[in-house]
Amino acid sequence: MTQTLKDDVLAALREPGHRIPSTWLYDQRGSELFEAITRLPSYYPTRTEISILDAHLADIAAVVPTDSLVVELGSGSSRKTAPLLRALEQPAGYVPLDISAAYLAEAAETLRAQVPNLPVHPWVADFTTAFDLPPDLPAHAGRLGFFPGSTIGNLTAENAHALLRHCHTLLGDGARFLLGIDLDKSPEVLIPAYDDPEGVTAEFNRNLLVRINRELDANFDLAAFRHEARYFEDPPRIEMHLVCERPVSVQMAGESFELEAGESLHTETSHKYSIAGFTALAAEADWVVSHQWHDAESRFAVLMMQSTPD
Ligand code: AVJ
Numbered sequence: 111m112t113q114t115l116k117d118d119v120l121a122a123l124r125e126p127g128h129r130i131p132s133t134w135l136y137d138q139r140g141s142e143l144f145e146a147i148t149r150l151p152s153y154y155p156t157r158t159e160i161s162i163l164d165a166h167l168a169d170i171a172a173v174v175p176t177d178s179l180v181v182e183l184g185s186g187s188s189r190k191t192a193p194l195l196r197a198l199e200q201p202a203g204y205v206p207l208d209i210s211a212a213y214l215a216e217a218a219e220t221l222r223a224q225v226p227n228l229p230v231h232p233w234v235a236d237f238t239t240a241f242d243l244p245p246d247l248p249a250h251a252g253r254l255g256f257f258p259g260s261t262i263g264n265l266t267a268e269n270a271h272a273l274l275r276h277c278h279t280l281l282g283d284g285a286r287f288l289l290g291i292d293l294d295k296s297p298e299v300l301i302p303a304y305d306d307p308e309g310v311t312a313e314f315n316r317n318l319l320v321r322i323n324r325e326l327d328a329n330f331d332l333a334a335f336r337h338e339a340r341y342f343e344d345p346p347r348i349e350m351h352l353v354c355e356r357p358v359s360v361q362m363a364g365e366s367f368e369l370e371a372g373e374s375l376h377t378e379t380s381h382k383y384s385i386a387g388f389t390a391l392a393a394e395a396d397w398v399v400s401h402q403w404h405d406a407e408s409r410f411a412v413l414m415m416q417s418t419p420d
Pocket of ligand 1 (some may be wrong): 261378380
């Protein structure tokens, strides 16, 4: 991702593959639509992860040292974060990191109300690049990273490795890292999760064009694009595309672009892992998986990792 929507969209239109970084899906409306997706019957990851966390909160808390500072990548769904913070033994504080200052402030307020007397230090950060922690942290024993939702699956293997390495440095000696990953499974389950019968994911995907038209004064013809979720085996992943149903001409920033029927804009990749595969990826970044929990159908896994010396 570059710094601006404009540069990323122009680059995507010029290059074959037409890849737009998925972070741009999450404007205000996109975030609302994603929240609606998490409640769809066919979108199993959110409710499966919440049920795994709920079932194992005591085991999770038992392996986190007292007086830990919790650093969450993302500003958190209160459905996951508040129960975790309540289960931990005297957490020293909570640091939610998010790219959106407005979203972060709102989430921090909700959390403060749900977990009283816990120091909350919201911090604007883009965790797709190197980032810092706030300077004014409360005293604490060690750090616990929290990265739920399989959001790490949006990164390429290379970027996921870089992020895990960066967190190793940032969270320091003896750190723990609690992370959710979506597991590889049949396309019969995966495809409906990303192409629901209600059409919410299609609207989420198409909202990117609405955003581009509004913010960049472009003229994408929304009716010409169809949402598609595609499954690939190597590496296992779902890709979201916006497929042109007929030739499309788009004007933007004084330039004109032609897309042929069948060409598509690639708007998101969501990697699916095996526990062994992710464990190997983590090991390369000096994290060892100490505990793993999953649902009865092995759809989703929650991993506890511990930092090892580099
Ligand atoms: C927020 C990245 C975890 O990949 O499952 C849901 C985003 N995209 N439906 C995912 C998403 C379409 C989601 N993550």
